[in-house]
Amino acid sequence: MNSTKALERPERAGVHDGITAAPRIIWWLHAMSRATSGLAIIVGLLALLGWALDIGFLKSILAGKNTTPPNTAIAISFIGIALWQLQTEQPRGTRLRVAQVCALVAAMIGVLTLSEFIFGWDLGIDHFLFEDSRSTIGASILDRMAPGTAMSVFLLGGASLLLCRHPNHWSTQVLALAVAWIAFLACLGHLYGAELLYGVVCIGEECEVTSNLPRYTAMPLPTAIMLGLQALGLLASRPNYGLMEIISSDSAGGLVARRVLPAAIAIPTAFGWLNVFLQETVFLQPNLGSALVAGVDIIAVGGLLWWSARSLFRIDMQRRLTERELAVVREREIEIGFRIQRTLLFDYPPRDLPWACFAALTIPSERIDGDFFDFFVHTDRHIDVVLGDVMGKGVPAALLGAATKTHLLRAFSHLIAAGDNHTVLPEPRDIITLANSKIAMELIELESFVTVCYARFDLERGRLVFVDCGHTHTIHFQQRTGTCVLLEGDNLPLGINAREIYNQFETQIAPGDLLVFYSDGLTEARNREGEFFGVDRLVDLVQSHADLEPEELPKRLRAAAEAFTGSDSFADDLTCVTVKLKEHRLPGPLKRDALTISSDLKDLATVRDFVQRIASGEVLSEERVSALIRAATEAASNIMIHAYGRRPDRRIELVGEVFADRVVVRFHHLGMSFDPQKIAPPNFDGTQEGGFGMYIIAQSVDEMRYYLDDRGQNCIALIKWADQPNKRRSHDGRDI
């Protein structure tokens, strides 16, 4: 784990997410660092060369009027070499060793010289290289580097040593700042003529005692500048870390730092100098200069601050504008997602079905919803209702909801294609089991799951078949008893176990019954006291409003939930589908007749008379009546010959009904049932003498049904619809 972290850590550890170092500034800082160390090496070596060849100009290159102590030259050039080597962030091998040795020598020179000052001894290091560097009056502290120089050299050497071991340690930057400050104070001393800031100038007999301090040599201005530059060079060599991180960054902070810091140094320096200059020269009143300088100072600093503030202001404005634009874009995306979801996840409830009324309600908690529902209308008597709830909310949940719907439909079509009989609907349990086996692994990987209630309304048999995949329990209000029953399955949600075998359950449904499917967003809505809305409350509500119009019920449930929570927004997505089974009363027949005949073929004529009597003169044309008679004769002879095996002593019950738009003739019998679909169609080439019966029936009536009637008898129903209006016209003779 740790090793991974170490690997993952970006090389530029100090850079935060989203804020990067400005490459141009980094380049400049590196260039400056290199230049200062190069300059230090050259100047230091030149000074040593001056000592070696006794060239006065070069000897005093770092000391102005005086000569440079050789140690100062050595220390400065060695620090320069060390920093040059340390330009590489993590130097190795010879490079590292050279840097270490040079830094160590410089630090030793610094600390030994300091010890000479403190303990008053002479270690001889001041004249170690060049004997003639000794002053004319003998060994003197005046030949040494100044204490400030020694301290600076020691600190810079130490900082370089630290850099060798810890390439990015913040302490090196603190040390460099300390040196920069010492050097800058010395420069100020020179600039303002404040000698104590750089040491006491004390040369031979002319020594002027200005205080009780010991007499030290001074830090010359070129040395101070050189040391200051080296300190800055050291800071610049690591532009991405510690204190430098902000300065080199492309953030607003970096911008302000780069503008204000130079001014913060330059302005006080300039005005301090101006103050001194004015006091010494022009004005008679000593404090007048200070006052004037302070006044101008205010303008300068104030202006600088205003300028920086303006930059920050603009950056801030830009940022807010961008944020607002982003918010608009995000809002628009959510809006589009919401619209897509309306069409993808929520099907419109089917309308105008003769036997049931559907209504749906959905309130997403974050506009985009993890709930979904769908209606698959197979026939007007077979409809599947699916209601699901994806764990989670928002766009990911909506996408998973859409994926789940797709898989349910895919499982459905796959089962139809794979089945033997393509007209038989696949069972809900098989659809769910197959869909789950396909999406479970993906859902498990996404750490989500989907609760689903899959219900099939089979009105032909008056049954509801349902699979409950960990969903809320569907409420079934039974009109017969006036009570509610919770429909409950025993399966896991989709996406828990890919091998789950789903079970389906059946229950009787009857006209007047009401079914309420809902997501847990409804039952788990909380009021201010933290109390759940709950299933019991919902059941009571359904029971007391079962007589409402089906479209009204979801609205009433929503109003109740809102009244309960005291808010019109909910913590979770809230979805509800209600199905009310209508009283399905068909208009009764205009005319009805019944007749019982024997299974003797002789009674075929009786069948024809019966059909002729009931069908003619009513809604059918003469031609359609004879077609119905033809079909009835075939149906009856089929029953007599095939169902009863030509036994003449059995009974066949005939029922004839005339409706406004059709005539129905039914044959009830207790003979063997036979499957008309298994009879092959006849051929018409004259070689086949029988087997035309079924074909004639199918051709002669509009609809033929085989089923068991409510007394368990086989029933064949023949239906002949009333004439089409255009056909009637042709009978009128207009089209002929």
Add this chain to the structure above:
Amino acid sequence: MDVTSEMVGNVNVIAVLGELDASNVNDFKRIVLPLLSSPVKLLIDLAQTQFVDSSGLGAMISCQRLAIAAGGRMKLCCMSKQVRAAFELVRLHRIFDIHPTREGALQAFAEGAEA
């Protein structure tokens, strides 16, 4: 159902009275099929036939097959609209020689003999 048979020239004319269905198709066959053992010109007159069901149609088919096998011929005539609808339903009008009138059918037999 009743079946009458008469000879008009060399054509044996069979008239079917009433309704021909599964209940009486065997009676019909018992009368007609023995006539077909020799090469015979058979005309079945359906003018008085109100109804023919699928077994009746089957009987017609077997009559024609036997007639041709024995070297004879068979024609139908005078179908009512309803009966013709039954024939057309199973496309038998394509394999039978159906004439609207008895005279037309007899003439067709005569022309066929000359040809």
